[in-house]
Amino acid sequence: MIRVQRKDFDVGAELKSLTNGNHQIGGLTSFVGLVRDIAGGQSVSAMTLEHYPGMTEKQLSAIEEEANRRWPLDASLIIHRHGRLEPGDQIVLVACASAHREAAFEACHFLIDWLKTKAPFWKLEGTPDGDNWVDSKSSDDDAAARWAKG
Amino acid sequence: MIRVQRKDFDVGAELKSLTNGNHQIGGLTSFVGLVRDIAGGQSVSAMTLEHYPGMTEKQLSAIEEEANRRWPLDASLIIHRHGRLEPGDQIVLVACASAHREAAFEACHFLIDWLKTKAPFWKLEGTPDGDNWVDSKSSDDDAAARWAKG
């Protein structure tokens, strides 16, 4: 399941509903991304996430389908927020449940790595020097490249 | 922080208190282990976790310290239950928070892999054929061996 929304999410409730009643699940791995108050040595007072409505959902669904093709998952979830956020706010939740922990870990790691390079979101950071569009990181490209199929 | 307890835990509340107020945290990775209703092709009606009080806490603390030595973590948590559990019940929660997602992912994965081979817990599964002590898995040894320092 994927969701793109402005409002916050409740990690506990989301994880609970993901596994609830499915007793084949042995492991649930999740990742929460949070707004930091510092980036590249500069203090950050706010972050505004712009996205491409329509394409975002299409890309997130494609990423999730790919994870389900690669690993035997019982459930998966991506929630990504957009709009104005402040330090400490939750940005994204990715979760994968499987019979065994390795599949849950790898699929969750894959989802966040791919999402970082494929999902059409852009971050505008508010700093004392003004607003800056965040540059993409080569480390994110490298992380996603690990999952490329040879 | 480590806790060994009989009672259930609230994943959402635990994760929230782990990151709350620390705006240096950019990523929080967590793993929840759950009781499956099937194991090795046999149906499982209940699982009883025996442990070694004292040594359990000592080993979990040592594992957590090692993770904090290896990765720059802002917070880490291991909660492991003991006693009688049923399919769908939560067994263990491992969570790591860091400025960056790679450290959070790797440390969390390390913790659960090492815990599986180092923490003195033993599982007694209730099946239609009677109670069986669960055998250790060579795949768990292999998973832990990945983290051995060369």
Next chain:
Amino acid sequence: MKLLYFAWVRTKTGTGEETVSPPDSVCDVADLIEWLKLRGSGAADAFSDPSLIRVAVNQDYVELDHPVIAGDEIAFFPPVTGG
């Protein structure tokens, strides 16, 4: 065709969305970018370094040699930074 701009591409072009009808000589994304650069200083600035621009046609990533036709939704934006 409908053009969409995001992030600093949007702030440089000065608009988030526009509808254009380029001449028949505009066959692929690269042609479209060259044509847009001739239309105004904002676009010329936004597209001054094409290596910084990512393109989606009908919400899928494409390369510069991807064909464009009437009715397409074509989006230009910087490398993504979500998650």
Next chain:
Amino acid sequence: MKLLYFAWVRTKTGTGEETVSPPDSVCDVADLIEWLKLRGSGAADAFSDPSLIRVAVNQDYVELDHPVIAGDEIAFFPPVTGG
């Protein structure tokens, strides 16, 4: 010294905990296991294949050649299966 047994080692020895005073000739864990096997059929069964047994002295994992002395807390158990 205090001995602890867990999981199927406990069910085979028939006890979870006992205090013993082995002779001075028992210097290390291997000696202790041999001495215990002579004391009763439960221990002989539990320790019949030493490769299946893990040992902790004072709550740290040790090998069979680890010394044991009066006052030690020594635990015997199968490979762990937590998590």
